[in-house]
Amino acid sequence: MDAPAASPANTDVPVLEARGVTKRFAGVTALSDVTFSVRPGESLALMGENGAGKSTLIKVLTGVYQPDDGELFLHGEVTSFARPLDAQKSGVSTIYQEVNLVPLMSVAQNIYLGREPRSRLGLIDFRRMYSDARALLNEYGIEVDVRRPLRTLALGVQQMVALARAVSINASVVIMDEPTSSLEAREVETLFRVIGLLRARGIAIIYVSHRMDEIYRVCETVTVLRDGHVVHVGSLHDLPRMELVSMMLGRSVEKVRRGGVTEFTDANESDAPPVLVADDLSRKHQIDGISLVIRPGEVVGLGGLLGSGRSETLKGLSGVMQLDRGSVSIDGKTVRSGSVPAAIRAGIVMLPEDRKSEGIVPNLSVRDNIVLAALPKLSRAGFTSKRKQDAVVDVFIKRLHIKVSSPDQIVSELSGGNQQKVMIARWLAMTPKVLLLDEPTRGIDVGAKAEVQSLIDELAHEGLAIVLVSSEVEEVVEGSARVIVLRDGSIETELRGDDVDEQSLLAALAGDSSAGAGAVTPGATTTANPDEFPTKADA
Amino acid sequence: MTTTLEPAAGPTTDAQATRERIASLLQSYGAAIVLVILLVLGSIAFPTFATGSNFANVLTQSSFLLIVGAGMTFVILTGGIDLSVGSVFALGGVLAAFGSTYGIVGALLFPLIVCGAIGAVQGLLVAYAGMAPFIVTLAGLLGVRGLVLAATDGGSTTPLISDPAVVNLGQGAVFGIHWPVFIAIVVVVVGSVLLARTRGGQSVLAVGGSESASTLMGLPVARVKFSVYVVSGLCAGLAGALNAAYSSSGVPTVGVGLELNAISAVVIGGTLLVGGRGNLVGTVAGVLLLSVIQNLINQVGSLNSSVQAVVSGAFLAIVVIIQTVLSRTQRL
Structure with a gap:
């Protein structure tokens, strides 16, 4: 792994700086007294988990949001961006996760939109535009017919065009938000090469990515955000991955050892014949x-x-997402892939991550929300039976202790925890064999969280197979008998039995080589050598 | 990666590229090709079709729709729609008749100012208030027709044009071609240059192609959207004024359903209804195609106007189906 090149101008005045920036939304503080700076030619990794304030900070830096408190400095002078265009004009450019260009227009048009070279008559000089565009892209070693519509090009090339556009508007800072999320490995290499070229010219890079390998390759410094605060600023090179991850998640190894903080009882591995077998999902x-x-x-x-x-x-x-490859079977029978109805019939149901947009129908009653998926089962010849519905609804409201004034109460009036229980009830009404839970306790208060957790526990004891996804480390560790750790879309490792603890999980999340075998000795993680990162093949 | 990305279009292979290029050409010039075929077949089938006077007649009939269609093309290119043009067309005619007492200047300026202002109001609502173009211009369609009726005692009076200079603007001819045809040609040429060769025109295409990208690229999205409704209002007003001059009266009931003809012509001409792609040459072909079909049906003689509507409707449906297929081939 190549070490990031030393910045040519590390001692300069920061090109972009935020001092004491605070941003609140309806009483929630998204950024609290954030001080942040990037120097010419520096490549800075901005790290943090979901909700840490990364995207808010980026939006403040690019003029989408105005800070409630604090100031921005550009080349050492106080500045403020009223809108994204102001930031762009001042040399702060952003490359977004999705390519934000016009797919129907040509490469050259996209690069020069809004600032096309014009002849004396005020008409666009296409010949000059094409040759300028060609020259610009050639600087980055990209050979492409600039008259072709952008959409006919590979995503990586489109990303390069976006970058070329951004930089050609006299950028002094380029913010990259998950730039590689849809790129091929080869395209990522091209991007990194271009980043190197930009840095050599003194352009600062703010790089946001969840891919650890990339961060360590591209960036020399790191700023870690957690809950709207800056928790760490420093050189990335001397920072072991394990420590970076624990800073992002806000958990120290010592704290973890003190034991349980969730409602889960000891989870046991089962030796019954498997109910769900998934093979090579890709x-x-x-x-x-x-x-x-x-x-x-x-x-x-x-x-x-x-x-x-x-x-x-x-x-x-x-079945929500189409698969390119792989099969899922329940009790030995293959489930047609990419079909939600087929999965539900086979007994696989999922509680989606975003309760509001993907699950609850807010204006319907509790009763209607519970029976929604089970309606076909509760009806005859297309007519639903109110009596059967009431029976089902009644059972689940009692069983899950859903706090409602009546089954006819509108579901959006319930608390987050009770809404989540309504969702669980909806799927339990389908008598599933496998329950997939994506962040089941996100956004619900502590008490409800405990109730949902003990419900999960109870359901498992009754023989339901449960897959639990949670960004809360303790929830995964204490709730699960086994933990399968994913990294960059592949299985990194599996933790079983005594290895299911917070420390091993953190190590595995960070991708430390020592975690690969699941045999983490206490202390080993903190001394892990940051230069010895495993490749995917090791895992 | 919580956002689900559609499989990327990916690098294009040569065979695919060829197919896409053909589809793209068909989309742009399909209307022109069908027009030529119809002209040839019509000339063979009907001796009265391929005559100078008949063609001149088709051109005159087309010129008003073409001017309206030119404005509509700009609106549709941004991904919008303007349903008010039929009513604005009628208003333009009535105002031209009123204004003709001040001569040719009054007959043109009066409708252009008022119709441009109506376009501006609609543009403000769409661009700055973020309202849906369909609803805003539907309100325009109803409201402006009401204005027309109010100005003509509920449509019972028809203001006449007596100024010979104004009448000549509509009925005068050079080489047997009426003035409105030349004016329509000027509108199309100016519009084409604006669209293809100016920053403003490129912005229209960009906004229609991807509004969010245009915003992030710092293009004046709201101003662009506002402008196209003003252009459309001006075009509809101009066409109405010319039509009034041609018929030497401001008939309050003209232009009912004209917006649908204009939209049909634009779409037949290869402009994508979702915006971002198209040109005025296509709209010219689309307008001529509709006029020629109408003319051919008249040639048959035994067919009445209801058949004509059925044929036009069926034709539009076929065109849209073909366009959808072509768009898929191009993976738009």
Whole structure:
């Protein structure tokens, strides 16, 4: 792994700096007194888990949001960006995860939109535009017919065009938000080469990615955000991955040893014949070769950082996401892939990550929300039986202790925890064999969290097979009998038995080589050599 | 990666590229090709079709729709729609008749100012208030027709044009071709240059191609959207004024359903209804195609106007199906 080149101008005035920036939304503080700076030619990794404030900070730096408090400095002078255009004009450019260009227009048009070279008559000089565009792209070693519509090019090339456009507008800082998420390995190499060229010219790079390998390759410094605060600023090179990850998650190894903080009882591995067997689930850019075996009564955790493929694995299992490859079978029978109805018929149901947009129908009653998926079962010749519905609804409201004034209460009036229980009830009404839970306790208060956790526990004891995805480390560790750790869309390792502890999980999340075998000795993680990162083949 | 990405279009192979290029050409010039075929077949089938006077007649009939269609093309290129043009067309005619007491300047300026202002109001609502173009211009369609009726005692009076200079603007001819045809040609040429060769025109295509990308690239998205409705209002007003001059009266009931003809012509001409792609030459072909079909049906004689509507409707449906197939081939 090549070491990041030393910045040519590390001692200069920061090209872009935020001092004491605070940003609140409706009483919630998204950024709190954040101080942040990047120097010419520096490549800085901006790290943090979901909700840490990364995207808010980027939006403040690019003029999308105005800070409530604090100031921005550009080349040492106070500045403020009223809108994205102001930031762009001042030399702060952003490359987004999805290519934000006009696919129907040509490469050259896209690079020069809004600032096309013009002849004396005020008309666009296409010949000059094409030759300028060609020359610009050639600087980065990209040979492409600049008259071709952008959409006919590979995504990587489109990304390069976006970058060329950004930099050609006199950029002094380029912010890259997950730039590689849809790129091929070869295209990533090209991107990294171009980043090197930009840095050599003194352009600062702010790089946001969840891919550890990339961060360590491209960046020399790191700023870690957690809960809206800057928790670490420093050289990335001297920072072991393990420590970086624990800073992002806000958990020290010592704290972990103090024991349980969740409602889960000791989870046991089951030796019953498997209910779900998934083999080689793959989808381009998302997951690659994921195989799982789940037994009845077992809670299996899926660990991994954001973007590791946890949610995508669940979506693949439940038929929500089309798979390029791989099969799922229940009790030995193959389930047609890519079909939600087929998965539900086979007994696989999923509680989606985003309750509001993917699950609850907010304006319907509790009753209607519970029976929604089970309606076909509760009806005859297309007519639903109210009596049968009431019976089902009644059972689940009692069983899951859903706090409602009546089954007719509108579901959006319930608390987050009770809404989540309604969702669980909806799927339990289908008498599933496998329950996939994506962040089941996100956004619900502590008490409800405990109730949902003990419910999961109870369901498993009754023989339901459960796959649990959670970004809360303790929830995965204490809730699961086994934890399958994903990284960059593949299975990194599996933790079993006594290895299922927070420390091993953190190490595996970080991709430390010592975690590969699941035999982590206390202390080993903190002394892990940052230069010895495993490749995927090791895992 | 929580966002689900569609499989990328990916690098294009040669065979694919060829197929896509052909599809793209068909989409752009399909209307022109069908037009030529119809002209040839019509000339063979009907001796009265391929005559100078008949062609001149088709051109005159087309010129008003073409001017409206030119404005509509700009609107559709941004991904919008303007349903108000039929009513604005009628208003333009009535105002031209009123204004003709001040001569040719009054007959043109009066409708252009008012119709441009109506376009501006609609543009403001769409671009700055973020309202749906369909609803805003539907309100325009209803409201402006109401204005027309109010100005003509509920449509019972038809203001006449007596100024010979104004009448000559519609009925005068050079080489047997009426003035409105030349004016329509000027509108199309100016519009084409604006669209293809100016920053403003490129912005229209960019906004229609991807509004979010245009915003992030710092293009003046709202201003672009506002402008196209003003252009459309001006075009509809101009066409209405010319039509009034041609018929030497501002008939309050003209232009009912004109918006649908204009939209048909634009779409037949290869402009994508979702925006981002198309040109005025296609709209010319689309307008002529509709006029020629109408003319051919009239040639048959035994067919009445209801058949004509059925044929036009069927034709539009076929064109849209073909366009969808072509778009898929091009993976748009």
